[in-house]
Amino acid sequence: MMQTLTLPAPAKLNLFLHITGRRADGYHLLQTLFVFLDFADEITLTVRSDGAIRRPAGADNVPEAEDLTVRAARLLQEVTGCPLGADIQVLKRIPMGGGLGGGSSDAASVLQGLNRLWQCHLDENALAALGLRLGADVPVFVRGHAAWAEGVGEQLTPVVLPNSWYVVIHPKVHVPTAELFSSPHLTRDSPAITLATFHGGAGLNAFQPVVEKRYPEVAEAINWLSRYSTAKLTGSGSCLFAPVSSKQEGEKILKSLPNKWFGFVAEGANISPLHQKLAIMPTLYN
Numbered sequence: 609m610m611q612t613l614t615l616p617a618p619a620k621l622n623l624f625l626h627i628t629g630r631r632a633d634g635y636h637l638l639q640t641l642f643v644f645l646d647f648a649d650e651i652t653l654t655v656r657s658d659g660a661i662r663r664p665a666g667a668d669n670v671p672e673a674e675d676l677t678v679r680a681a682r683l684l685q686e687v688t689g690c691p692l693g694a695d696i697q698v699l700k701r702i703p704m705g706g707g708l709g710g711g712s713s714d715a716a717s718v719l720q721g722l723n724r725l726w727q728c729h730l731d732e733n734a735l736a737a738l739g740l741r742l743g744a745d746v747p748v749f750v751r752g753h754a755a756w757a758e759g760v761g762e763q764l765t766p767v768v769l770p771n772s773w774y775v776v777i778h779p780k781v782h783v784p785t786a787e788l789f790s791s792p793h794l795t796r797d798s799p800a801i802t803l804a805t806f807h808g809g810a811g812l813n814a815f816q817p818v819v820e821k822r823y824p825e826v827a828e829a830i831n832w833l834s835r836y837s838t839a840k841l842t843g844s845g846s847c848l849f850a851p852v853s854s855k856q857e858g859e860k861i862l863k864s865l866p867n868k869w870f871g872f873v874a875e876g877a878n879i880s881p882l883h884q885k886l887a888i889m890p891t892l893y894n
């Protein structure tokens with residue numbers, strides 16, 4: 609039996625994000641469109657027979673016990689009663705806390721990977737439900753298909769989006785998600801839109817006006833990228849993105865990126881790179 613597995617944990621973009629209402633518990637109801645990027649963290653899982661969950665390598669500023677990868681592994685162990693453990697190595701590439709969903713994606717890759725290595729045989733619905741307990745963005749990464757999302761992001765309808773390249777910029781500013789959701793200036797009553805109206809040009813990021821006002825550095829980055837293409841915030845920021853016609857065009861734009869910011873070019877993917885890899889693995893692990 610295979611004891612080690614290396615899986616990608618891709619970034620996502622929210623191509624638009626509207627807030628349409630609020631649940632009784634205060635959580636916001638969203639409409640958003642998720643697409644994956646071929647830009648990913650890398651997760652290496654190695655089975656341990658002693659039942660321990662360890663993270664020998666990962667983000668320095670995330671304590672082992674708080675790492676979403678460790679929490680995902682513990683949760684899977686807890687619900688399945690699996691006696692095995694794992695070493696989880698996390699190679700971070702995705703900027704953290706930037707609205708690219710890296711932590712959620714890492715967690716989803718661990719759930720999918722350990723479900724195979726430990727032979728838990730949970731189906732995708734069960735894994736997505738476990739993922740939701742870790743964060744609203746985890747289910748879309750577990751399922752691995754570009755999706756129209758409603759609810760808090762867990763009601764997913766798979767969609768096929770036209771191929772596109774994106775320039776993504778991280779203005780190196782940390783925007784706390786909870787603080788944004790509590791802003792009195794958020795538009796919380798956007799009328800529901802459809803995929804057709806999105807394709808017709810509708811769809812903004814509800815957080816963007818609030819973030820631009822509170823974080824001038826993000827506003828400056830959006831202005832800079834807007835010179836080349838339509839720039840928008842992803843999730844609650846601080847990363848922003850703009851569609852470009854090719855990888856080359858994106859790389860040309862990045863050549864003039866001010867040094868103080870980080871940027872990359874990536875292709876959108878309807879099928880997550882995680883699922884592309886899972887699909888070609890030996891059937892024993894599918």
Ligand SMILES: C[C@@](CO)(OP(=O)(O)O)[C@H](O)COP(=O)(O)OP(=O)(O)OC[C@H]1O[C@@H](n2ccc(N)nc2=O)[C@H](O)[C@@H]1O
Pocket residue numbers: 622625634635636637638640706707708709743744745760761785786789842843844845
């Ligand atoms: C905004 C989005 C869009 O994809 O992603 P990111 O920018 O984080 O990638 C998500 O909705 C991020 O959802 P989630 O991952 O659950 O956010 P968390 O950081 O756990 O939530 C922090 C706090 O924000 C508030 N919150 C979160 C989600 C939501 N639908 N309504 C809320 O009101 C809650 O007060 C919560 O305690």
Ligand SMILES: Nc1ncnc2c1ncn2[C@@H]1O[C@H](COP(=O)(O)OP(=O)(O)O)[C@@H](O)[C@H]1O
Pocket residue numbers: 667670674675676677698703704705706707708709710711712713714715843844845
């Ligand atoms: N494996 C992980 N990778 C990144 N962040 C993590 C991880 N585990 C826990 N976190 C915590 O989750 C927060 C949000 O991370 P991330 O998912 O990258 O951003 P966002 O939710 O804005 O897309 C981080 O600031 C960090 O404290």
